[in-house]
Amino acid sequence: MTRIAFIGLGNMGGPMAANLVKAGHAVTGFDLSHDVLKAAEATGVKPANVLTEALADAEVVVTMLPKGQHVLTVWTDVLRSVPKGTLLIDSSTIDVDSARKAHAMAVDAGCLSLDAPVSGGTGGAAAGTLTFMAGGSKESFAAAKPLLEVMGKKIVHCGDAGAGQAAKICNNMILGISMIGVCEAFVLGEKLGLSHQALFDVASTSSGQCWSINTYCPVPGPVPTSPANNDYKPGFAAALMLKDLRLSQEAALSSGASTPLGAEAAQLYALFEKLGNGGRDFSAIIEMFREAN
Numbered sequence: 001m002t003r004i005a006f007i008g009l010g011n012m013g014g015p016m017a018a019n020l021v022k023a024g025h026a027v028t029g030f031d032l033s034h035d036v037l038k039a040a041e042a043t044g045v046k047p048a049n050v051l052t053e054a055l056a057d058a059e060v061v062v063t064m065l066p067k068g069q070h071v072l073t074v075w076t077d078v079l080r081s082v083p084k085g086t087l088l089i090d091s092s093t094i095d096v097d098s099a100r101k102a103h104a105m106a107v108d109a110g111c112l113s114l115d116a117p118v119s120g121g122t123g124g125a126a127a128g129t130l131t132f133m134a135g136g137s138k139e140s141f142a143a144a145k146p147l148l149e150v151m152g153k154k155i156v157h158c159g160d161a162g163a164g165q166a167a168k169i170c171n172n173m174i175l176g177i178s179m180i181g182v183c184e185a186f187v188l189g190e191k192l193g194l195s196h197q198a199l200f201d202v203a204s205t206s207s208g209q210c211w212s213i214n215t216y217c218p219v220p221g222p223v224p225t226s227p228a229n230n231d232y233k234p235g236f237a238a239a240l241m242l243k244d245l246r247l248s249q250e251a252a253l254s255s256g257a258s259t260p261l262g263a264e265a266a267q268l269y270a271l272f273e274k275l276g277n278g279g280r281d282f283s284a285i286i287e288m289f290r291e292a293n
Contacts, residue, residue: 001025002147005058007051007074008092009033009040012118013064015125016091016151018043023150030054055081060147062089068098075102084110087143091132093117093240095247096162096169097254103136103161112140115161116148117168121236129153133171135163169251172244176265176282178212179241183286186219190290196221218283232284239278242269 002025006017009031020027021044029045030053031037037047048054051074055061061078065071071092078088088106090099090113099115106113114136124130130152134141141157148155158167185208189199200222204214217223227235234240245266252259272278272285 235281
């Protein structure tokens with residue numbers, strides 16, 4: 001049994017913490033939302049009213065927070081309270097520079113650290129089938145891996161500090177671009193008189209196949225578990241896809257990489273959010289293309 005402080009118990013963090021409890025670990029959670037804390041308590045997480053209460057006796061600290069600035073602020077407070085040798089794991093999706101700053105802070109405090117963002121959405125978080133993309137030292141990865149395996153199915157050590165965030169940003173840029181391509185193809189197919197099932201049967205088994213069509217098809221019918229069959233309830237919200245695409249473009253700018261399709265995808269999702277769709281699943285962008293036609 002490991003004593004774990006879990007900071008950030010929202011749509012992703014809550015189920016992840018619950019899986020740690022199911023595996024027999026002692027998890028104390030902290031979140032700014034009282035309702036979120038109550039929901040976590042129902043899954044066996046011990047609620048803490050203040051951050052320092054959550055950190056008491058913690059051997060491992062896991063954070064799942066919205067932005068890099070939040071991670072840096074929380075880690076600053078955490079590192080004032082925990083002893084040397086404590087393992088800090090950040091599973092937020094943030095910019096690479098902030099991730100590297102967080103690692104540097106941990107090194108200065110004599111703590112182990114890992115940036116370990118996830119892929120798999122709320123369903124994967126609940127089922128314990130997330131993919132973890134980890135960045136940090138081999139020692140930190142080895143210490144964190146048994147806990148990550150409780151929450152995820154695929155655990156990949158991508159490299160040194162910040163490599164996990166780099167992999168997540170690149171992966172989600174691919175995802176955003178591919179979903180737009182799949183949506184455009186289905187809208188074109190509708191105009192040409194193709195049924196959704198016919199296009200799916202061809203594209204999902206030939207050169208057009210990709211996760212956005214085979215697993216997350218943006219039209220109802222062909223993949224019953226996709227959000228298209230549930231009025232595009234996320235899933236993975238469009239606002240979060242836009243966040244990740246913007247992170248990819250910040251990284252492209254700072255590194256000098258050319259990502260014209262990534263830039264276009266970011267603009268299209270920005271428009272989709274502006275039209276009031278930020279809380280819907282990102283595959284619902286197909287409706288914007290239909291309306292444009």
